[in-house]
Structures are given as C-alpha cells and as structure tokens.
Amino acid sequence: YQYDDQNIFAKILRGEIPNKTVLETDHSLAFHDIQPAKPVHVLVIPKVRWVSMRDMAAADAAAAGRFMAGISLTARELGLEDDGYRVVFNTGRDALQTVEYLHAHILAGRKLGWPPG
Numbered sequence: 001y002q003y004d005d006q007n008i009f010a011k012i013l014r015g016e017i018p019n020k021t022v023l024e025t026d027h028s029l030a031f032h033d034i035q036p037a038k039p040v041h042v043l044v045i046p047k048v049r050w051v052s053m054r055d056m057a058a059a060d061a062a063a064a065g066r067f068m069a070g071i072s073l074t075a076r077e078l079g080l081e082d083d084g085y086r087v088v089f090n091t092g093r094d095a096l097q098t099v100e101y102l103h104a105h106i107l108a109g110r111k112l113g114w115p116p117g
Helices: 008-011 053-058 061-077
Strands: 021-026 028-032 040-046 084-089 105-110
Touching: 008 040, 021 061, 028 061, 040 061, 053 061, 053 084, 061 105
Parallel strands: none
Antiparallel strands: 021 028, 028 040, 040 105, 084 105
16 A cells, blocks of 8 residues: 555544544544444544554654554543453455555444454
C-alpha cells in the first residue's frame, strides 16, 4: 500500500469528515466506527502517515509507544478495563485492511469468541 492523503482517515484528521470522537491526544484520535461489528467498536488512528504495521515498526519506538498508549487511554475512557476488550490490527489485503491507513479496532461490550470473527 502507498499512503494516500485522500483516504478517509486523513480526511477525518483534517476535519473534512465529521466523527464521533471518543478521545484525542497529541498523537492519536479515537472515534466510533460507523459500521460497528460489536456493541463497542472504536477505531484508533495515529496522527502520522502510517499505512501499515511496517511503517510503525520503521518509526522510532517512542512514536509507536505513544500510539499504543493512545489505544490504552481510549479503552480506559470507554470504561473497558474491568470487563476486557480486544484490539485488532488488520494489515494488508489478506487481512481485509479496507483503509490504507494503520488503525486499531477496539472491540468490546460482550464476551468475544475465539477464534475472532
């Protein structure tokens, strides 16, 4: 994948598309998915041009850590820490990554089965 500054998440970060924000930090933005797969389905995106996990791995560890911290802070903001939640990254076509922008899905709100689905 190549970075496309016209992807939906880039437009959300620029304020061109509204979203239902859960939490915003200097390094990430978390918002409710418009097509939730679970009772709680929130997306967390970094405020950098990362398309995939490869981009995050190539970045400095501090930047990756700040993004991961944003995921944890979002789960806390949603009150998910006691009952639990799942964090999913879909990376690449075979994993059905639909937006070419690295993002995490926070899923919760009921018992989640295994394997995930």
